[in-house]
Amino acid sequence: MSQRKLQTESHTQLKWHEEELQPCDKSIEEVSADSGYGVLLRLTWLKMDMLAGLTVGMTTIPQALAYAEVAGLPVQYGLYSSFMGGFVYCVFGTSKDITLGPTAIMSLLCFWYIRGDPVYAVVLTLLCGVVQLAMALLRLGFLLDFISYPVIKGFTCAAAVTIGFGQVKNILGVKDVPQQFFLQVYYTFQKLPEARVGDVILGLFCLFFLLMMTMMKRSLDTVEDNPSPVVMGSRRLVWTLATIRNALVVIAATCVAYSFEVTGHDFFTLTGKTAAGLPPFSAPPLSETTANGTHISFGKIATDLGGGLAVIPLMGVLESIAIAKAFGTQRPFLFFTHHVCIIINANQELFAIGLTNILGSFVSAYPVTGSFGRTAVNSQTGACTPAGGIVTGVLVILSLAFLMPLFSFVPKASLAAIIICAVGPMIEFSVPPRIWRVRKLDLLPFSITFLLSFWEVQYGIVGGVLVSGFMLLYQMARPDLKVTDHGVLLMELGSGLHFPAVEHFSGVLHTHALHISPPRCVVLDCQHVSSMDYTVVNELRDLLKQFQLHGVSLVFSGLKGSVLEVLIAADLPGFTHTHSVEAGLQILITNPNYD
Template sequence: MKSINLMNAVKKRVPIVTWLPKYSFDDTLGDLVAGLTIGLTLIPQAIAYAGLAGLGPQYGLYSAFAGSFVYIVFGTCPEVNIGPTALISLLTFTYARGIPEYAVLLCFLSGCVTIIFAVLRLGFLVEFVSTPVVSGFTSAASIIIASSQLKGLLGLTIHGESFLDIWRELFYKIGETKIPDLVLSCCCIVILLSLKFIREIETSNRFLSKFFWFLGTGRNALVVLLCATASYIFESQSTVPFILTGQMIAGLPKVEPPQFSLNNGNQTVDFLEICQNFGSGVIVVPLISIIGNVAIAKAFSRGKALDATQEMFTLGVCNLVGSFFHSIPVTGSFSRSAVSNASGVRTPLGGLYTGILVILALSLLTPYFYYIPRATLSSVIICAVIFMVDIELVKSVWKSSKRDLIPAIVTFLSCLFAGVELGIMVGVIIDILILIYFNARPTMYIEYRNMQSSSYVIVRPSTGLLFPAVDYLRTYLTECLTEKKRQPRKSQMNIVLDGLHIDRIDFTAIQGINSVAKDLKEVGGRLILLNPKDEILMSIQSYIKENILVARTDSELTAALKKVDGFLPNVDKNIKSSEMFNGKTIIRITDTNNVSTNL
């Protein structure tokens, strides 16, 4: 039994054990084509994203192969490609400030935190970040990323980091724009966008359709290759009119652990000081990485059950291992995963060919990366991120739930003007406040029933009763008691608390119910619990020994009410059935002597 359980655990946590024995020749062809296609997409992106993180281009390639190899062993979704992304590169620049040692250590810490989340099964924390908050954060980050690359498009030197600083410097330096870089940028953007839409053209000619698709998929590599060739020709004849990427360290990175302390001149910055400099980044970076990676895996799971814990664990190991190869933080890329899916990937082994292609680029092609214009890399980044601005979601939210626009808009504006790290926190806080508010203000269905033998008020909360909601409930019940005290004649006041939807209750709520029962007793009424769940009734009766009645069925409720006189507060006897809305409270008045309308 133990050996069987161990084998099941191994298959669950090391999925390659399950699919590798079934690997076929057809799988090899599919993975080979997809892996090479992803490699051609990844290499120019990795170089560009390294610049976005404020690092040398080689760090982008260092980050592009280790994750691919690790995901082969532990990954569950064949389409997912692990590597640098625009969003995580921006966060890396925010927290590492362009210091390579900081970026690598952030990758290591991000991996450790993600693994801890997976081991403790804390994936539910991601659920506190709603889709509108993620959309607002992603849209703002896309605009910040695009803004940060304008300097490359225009051939300017701008040191601003925040959205406002970038545009302020851009305003003062716009006159220094280098025309050759601007012309090259415009040409690159036109070509990239044109090839993107060419990929989606469908023709009856299968070969032509495949050619268009491959041309669109490899557009980044094609544009980078053409521009680098043009720069090489310019240099061989005279001078290059564009600003170039410059020298890049050739060869594979040295395999070593990240530096946990850093010598800054005569001063040593220890590990704790570096962590203090990271601040919330130690949590924000892995959190955003997890959200993105799990979302991608869900999108390509094709309805199959997804083991989110395993994906979190795999992502953590990818970052942990990658930090030993001088990688910056990585996560799954939706664009590359979509290309992988369209390329016909069969298993995670497609990452093997992607990783090999990146290693070959590091080993053989690094001297030629010198000729890549910075304007070209900026164009690649901008054309990748402009489609991340989620306008369609705003339209959908406006039609379905306008309230959700609040966290989306606040997150968007906070990220733009206060910083991405603060923006995501503000968004999460607003989400939690909204969640608390609706737990504190559950919908209350209050119905006044006028019977021949008795009248009563039935209160039906739409959810459980927790301490923020108990005062809200007592407010409405107190109003009923106030109306009772104003009655000119002696009459019985009864309130029925319907427990149909009450699936949880806490001590403060029980105390509140007890107070209501005592108030009712003072005016000669009773509190009746209708249809309470067993565990809820046990919790209430453990504290409240008297003052309440319990009715399991409507017939038991009718029998209990026949013993008392009726009371219907402030109700027109001519009303048969009506419905009134007071905030989140739905009030229905029914005269059971007549035929009432079902609502």
């Protein structure tokens, strides 16, 4: 299997290339402790991490401004949410690639619960962090296993459509469009005659530029091997420009908008006034007093957040751990002569993201998670440790300290173009056909999640999980039972046997063996049964008595050691077992009344 690996040239230069994946023989700690490599390793990794951190920072700043718009918050809140993760994850994270910060999906989820109120956003961040930290300490990460792949894909596809179409109004420059998706579609088309020419032209130009740079970056993979120095230099230039394309768009659009503003021409819809400087480091507000003097207590805020206190922490952790594991398994690398292992600890990842959110609430952040796009940039730039997040965090802090007045001139159309291009790849048209080919029934939770998410995101997730759960319970209650005739009946259990399946299992045995004339002996192939509960054992006791009353035998074969111990301890009347199906068939064929 081909993987990207990090190798060295002349012990100083690092490069990515394709090679066969080989087993790891050392951990990062073991390699860095090696006196022969330690100093050079640290210097080389420092250089690569600084480069990766700067590159990710150039991607983070424009995306943070754009995602704050999705969350319905002033743009500075995107930056408030973008630096704490780099510092915390550097200490507590287990992946060298992952970057924590605002994302499109998390921003959309937050929008449904905070409704544009910064106080609600900060309280939600604090409570999400507490929930995630508690999950880490109690090792509850297994709960994420109940969210199936079709549910995740149905949600992400619907979220991408919702987020992307939600930015069309900013491309058109129209206002007063409702946020509910179906109303948004209706009023966006209704307000087409009100579109501002300046916003439309700028937005379309930004979209064209971003798409062109994305396509150019993808085309780099098709260039021939061993290119000339000129070609290599051109490829690096294109790769760099394509990587920081979001920053280039924001800078260019802001310059254009500012030049028109100073000449008195109002052609573009701008972000508007932003709060200058760094956010104060203070305890998160636990209550709020509205403009009309109404006091909203912490209990009321928590009640209003409702299901968001479960949905947002779970989705944040799910997204972050999935990304960390993906890049942890796909990016092991070779340093000098050692294959360095990147080991992802799910509970440690839970702890890192939970602590990030708790500390983020002290700097007015809204909930964050791992970003797939920025993590990919971090990995492709050659990050060697999570320390690149510190460089990214410092870059965001500097932008907050010195550039905030300029951000008020950022056109909303340029941010909308960035968001649309960011979420576009999340709409995977190939997923439904793939699910259809593999297992048609899995299209049901996918479709339920996808459709309900347009109503409200949490309904889509809950609906998909419930449908997947019912499908799983049905499979447990109706396990695959294959009955064949070998002179005596052979029943093969295709999966485990637990209490929901007792009635079905008993009914099949009665139908095929006891309720016919003459009754038939049965060999029960249990090689796929790994455990049995008391309900099953109790039903087996009754079945063995029924077989004895009908003068036929029920023989168990292929029992695992743990299951055999349970059945022996139950002291079942007439219990007989063999090591193999063949032995059981041979016994009953030669002696039908064997007991």
